Amino acid sequence: MLKKILFTTALLGCATSAFSATNRPDGYVTICKVGQTCSVSGSTNVAFGAAGAFVYKILSGSFSCSVATFGSDPIPSKSVKECSIPKNGSGGGTSSSSTGGNNSSSSTSSSSSSSSDGGGGGITGATCTPNGAVTVSSTIRVSSGTYDGGCKVFTATTALGDGSQKEGQKPVFIVEGGATLKNVILGSNAADGIHFYGSANIENIRWTNVGEDAMTVKESGTINIKNISAFQGDDKFFQVNAASTININNCVVDDMGKYLRQNGGTTFAVNVSVSNCQISNMGEGIFRTDSPNSTARITNSRLRNAGDICIGKWKSCTSSGITSY
Numbered sequence: 001m002l003k004k005i006l007f008t009t010a011l012l013g014c015a016t017s018a019f020s021a022t023n024r025p026d027g028y029v030t031i032c033k034v035g036q037t038c039s040v041s042g043s044t045n046v047a048f049g050a051a052g053a054f055v056y057k058i059l060s061g062s063f064s065c066s067v068a069t070f071g072s073d074p075i076p077s078k079s080v081k082e083c084s085i086p087k088n089g090s091g092g093g094t095s096s097s098s099t100g101g102n103n104s105s106s107s108t109s110s111s112s113s114s115s116s117d118g119g120g121g122g123i124t125g126a127t128c129t130p131n132g133a134v135t136v137s138s139t140i141r142v143s144s145g146t147y148d149g150g151c152k153v154f155t156a157t158t159a160l161g162d163g164s165q166k167e168g169q170k171p172v173f174i175v176e177g178g179a180t181l182k183n184v185i186l187g188s189n190a191a192d193g194i195h196f197y198g199s200a201n202i203e204n205i206r207w208t209n210v211g212e213d214a215m216t217v218k219e220s221g222t223i224n225i226k227n228i229s230a231f232q233g234d235d236k237f238f239q240v241n242a243a244s245t246i247n248i249n250n251c252v253v254d255d256m257g258k259y260l261r262q263n264g265g266t267t268f269a270v271n272v273s274v275s276n277c278q279i280s281n282m283g284e285g286i287f288r289t290d291s292p293n294s295t296a297r298i299t300n301s302r303l304r305n306a307g308d309i310c311i312g313k314w315k316s317c318t319s320s321g322i323t324s325y
């Protein structure tokens, strides 16, 4: 919470600088503007937009800062849009005013507003473009079938919590009984995120500003998660409070204390498998447990400033196909 207050203060302090503070997400720095060619040193989650509305795409090398590159226009009413990258993420971008479109390192494939694809080994994270807003003052319960959020931005009211580090906040969504939640953007107040009771599936979910934590397993089950992005947590991304099997494929997670924490002092078995993820800026690390019965593995993923992969007494904790960037 303190970090968020400091961030906000810092942003307010910058309001008189060349670019409006809201032309990039919190914690991002502008590298070029629409119509320019810019470049990043490695695959980087680039934000494109203005006035608080952004689309994101993982790009590397040189690319054109344009609607074509990102596949959609997050805010058609603003002609000046900016491309920005996480401040302490990529090794910095350079920009040039050349508008020549002869670079091809970034594809122009679209990220349509309802797509939930991703897989296939690529790391794209979530692909939603904001498509309306929903204010959530009581938890949305998904108990069967599929709940399609239509890429709307779901923002909690204080009836659920304030998104700080206070325990006891309510989730924005509960997913249970093998149901599926997809195509959701969690807005500036994500309270206690998404809770799982039993088996559940989620896909194409973006947390713009993780609240107390992003996801919690509350009752045992198998949780399948794909195509997600999450930013700006303070402590935990994924809190696991019951024995479970967790599969995560294709994620982009930046700026948390840790990626996954089995509830402190518990010894039930959690089996977690993470693939095709980009994880950056974890204060402590990736997997933490106190349980000698739990297993974790991460494969085919990219890490930057992600701390230790394995913390605590895992039965086994392995990694392969890891690159740092």
Ligand code: ADA
Pocket (backbone or CB within 6 Å): 167, 168, 212, 213, 216, 239, 241, 263, 264
């Ligand atoms: C902390 C707390 C637990 C539980 C957990 C959570 O780890 O000690 O009791 O509340 O957070 O689920 O957020």
Ligand code: CA
Pocket (backbone or CB within 6 Å): 167, 212, 213, 239
């Ligand atoms: Ca907690």
Ligand code: CA
Pocket (backbone or CB within 6 Å): 167, 168, 192, 212, 213, 216, 239
């Ligand atoms: Ca919590």
